[in-house]
Amino acid sequence: MKTVADFESLYFRLRASPSDLKNMSTTKSYEEINQKLKAGKAVVLTAEEVAEMAKEMSPEEIVEKVDVVTTATFGAMCSSGAIINFGHADPPIRMEKIRLNGVPCYEGLAAVDSYIGATACDPDNPEYGGAHVIQDLLEGKDVLLEAWAKGTDCYPRKHIKTKININTVNEFTLFNPRNAYQNYNVAVNTTSTIKHTYMGTLLPNLRNATYSTSGELSPLLNDPEFKTIGLGTRIFLGGTQGFVVWPGTQFHTTKPKNELGVPVTNAATIAVMGNLKEMSPEYIQAASYEKYGVSMFVGIGIPIPVLNADIAKRVSINNSQIETSVLDYGTVGTPKLGQVTYEELQSGTIKVKGKKIRTAPVASLKKARKIADELKKWLQNGEFEVTKPVQMFPSNTALNGLKETEVDND
Amino acid sequence: MIKKRYILNFPPQSGDKAFTYHLVKEYDIRINILKAEVYPGKRGSLLLELHGKKENIEKGVEYIKSHKITCESLDKRIRWKEEKCIDCGNCTAVCFAGALNMNKKSWELEFDKSKCVVCELCIPACPLNLFEIDFR
Numbered sequence: 001m002k003t004v005a006d007f008e009s010l011y012f013r014l015r016a017s018p019s020d021l022k023n024m025s026t027t028k029s030y031e032e033i034n035q036k037l038k039a040g041k042a043v044v045l046t047a048e049e050v051a052e053m054a055k056e057m058s059p060e061e062i063v064e065k066v067d068v069v070t071t072a073t074f075g076a077m078c079s080s081g082a083i084i085n086f087g088h089a090d091p092p093i094r095m096e097k098i099r100l101n102g103v104p105c106y107e108g109l110a111a112v113d114s115y116i117g118a119t120a121c122d123p124d125n126p127e128y129g130g131a132h133v134i135q136d137l138l139e140g141k142d143v144l145l146e147a148w149a150k151g152t153d154c155y156p157r158k159h160i161k162t163k164i165n166i167n168t169v170n171e172f173t174l175f176n177p178r179n180a181y182q183n184y185n186v187a188v189n190t191t192s193t194i195k196h197t198y199m200g201t202l203l204p205n206l207r208n209a210t211y212s213t214s215g216e217l218s219p220l221l222n223d224p225e226f227k228t229i230g231l232g233t234r235i236f237l238g239g240t241q242g243f244v245v246w247p248g249t250q251f252h253t254t255k256p257k258n259e260l261g262v263p264v265t266n267a268a269t270i271a272v273m274g275n276l277k278e279m280s281p282e283y284i285q286a287a288s289y290e291k292y293g294v295s296m297f298v299g300i301g302i303p304i305p306v307l308n309a310d311i312a313k314r315v316s317i318n319n320s321q322i323e324t325s326v327l328d329y330g331t332v333g334t335p336k337l338g339q340v341t342y343e344e345l346q347s348g349t350i351k352v353k354g355k356k357i358r359t360a361p362v363a364s365l366k367k368a369r370k371i372a373d374e375l376k377k378w379l380q381n382g383e384f385e386v387t388k389p390v391q392m393f394p395s396n397t398a399l400n401g402l403k404e405t406e407v408d409n410d
Numbered sequence: 411m412i413k414k415r416y417i418l419n420f421p422p423q424s425g426d427k428a429f430t431y432h433l434v435k436e437y438d439i440r441i442n443i444l445k446a447e448v449y450p451g452k453r454g455s456l457l458l459e460l461h462g463k464k465e466n467i468e469k470g471v472e473y474i475k476s477h478k479i480t481c482e483s484l485d486k487r488i489r490w491k492e493e494k495c496i497d498c499g500n501c502t503a504v505c506f507a508g509a510l511n512m513n514k515k516s517w518e519l520e521f522d523k524s525k526c527v528v529c530e531l532c533i534p535a536c537p538l539n540l541f542e543i544d545f546r
Binding site: 074075076127196200201202203207208210285286287288289290295297346347348360361362363364365366367369 | 496497498499500502503504506512514516517518531534535537538539
């Protein structure tokens, strides 16, 4: 007599297509891939190369041929900054107000720990900010440290003014709470006045459109459901090895997606960390935007291990399959005006509301490619391993806005 | 026939000469005025595109200079610190003249100074502040 389980098994066998069966057979573990990397036998391609390859090969063929795919981005990432430990002076001071080259740093971390945010600045000198301090330190320049305190029994000093540099500080750690946005919107301006934004200068009456993601090379667009990227993922960060340390702030996994499961607007993000003392000014660059403020370009590269056909399919995605939303940055509420592909964006013109608009990137694809190639070399030389995440990131996350409630004005 | 752009700077007492008339009449130069700032009694600046025979343009430039007006080729007045450029593309967003473009293969910034109209929008648009234009 046949049981229900027998029928179920028969049903699934009938339902499984040949590619599903093959799919099940071709899986690789992180350990296998790392052994291949160590032996110099792994096949590593950039996401652009694999997108090209996928025009003629199925995901099942790709998972057999390719072991790791490198992805990269080099864009302005405002939610970035550095943890610095200055070391103790003699007599010591419990720093309660701190300035580095005049830029305010966080003073609420013990006596001589601080965090300098990339976008921090002295309002009187808005074009030089935290990102510039980080860059100056990275380039080996001296930076003026001034700090004030009330003076305590154990930390008697009330003021210090001295020079520091990358070699005098103890720790100099990049810690970026929100980087590498999974997709980003295209910015346009329908108004009759020029708008100065973090997406660059937007000319009036839809005369230009700016976009920021590296498209098919962009890290989180190649692993849209976070199947391989998670807590502890080893990455390329600023020219050295860094780590994904948490979901980024505003981690949003339920934004609208296209039929391939790729978000069509800015969605998830990652928090990253790495040793600035090992980083290179080539991949960390301070920036100042007219009438907006300071930001910092950060170079990030993420290797994606091709563990199975599903991941192979994800990394095969090309610019014609990645869409993003065109938003009017000139109007409050940034209404959506349309949706375009990265293929269209990179062609130089898009069509919005029947009007042809010239496009311009605001993040460097050239640098992103350089990072993807550099990471590829590290992997091929056996200097870099792929990491199985310690913990996967949550799904089904959404965001709160800031609701304003009535406050007593006592 | 060549086309070349020049920046002219006028001292306070030089606004009374109809020198464009002479350039057209005596040197057969076609003139396109791309940008002009005139502050009577103080100074004036002009961006001109001169179109004509090479030797005529050279003579015309000498003629302008002989009237105590500085006349320098536009590319000598534009500085782009190329070695520091990160090829982000921000400047190409504002360059409606088409002088700043991304190479669609290498995604490197290409600057064709001969197309510049000195709108100066690229100066604040560059997040690294790598452009300088000496117009005034």
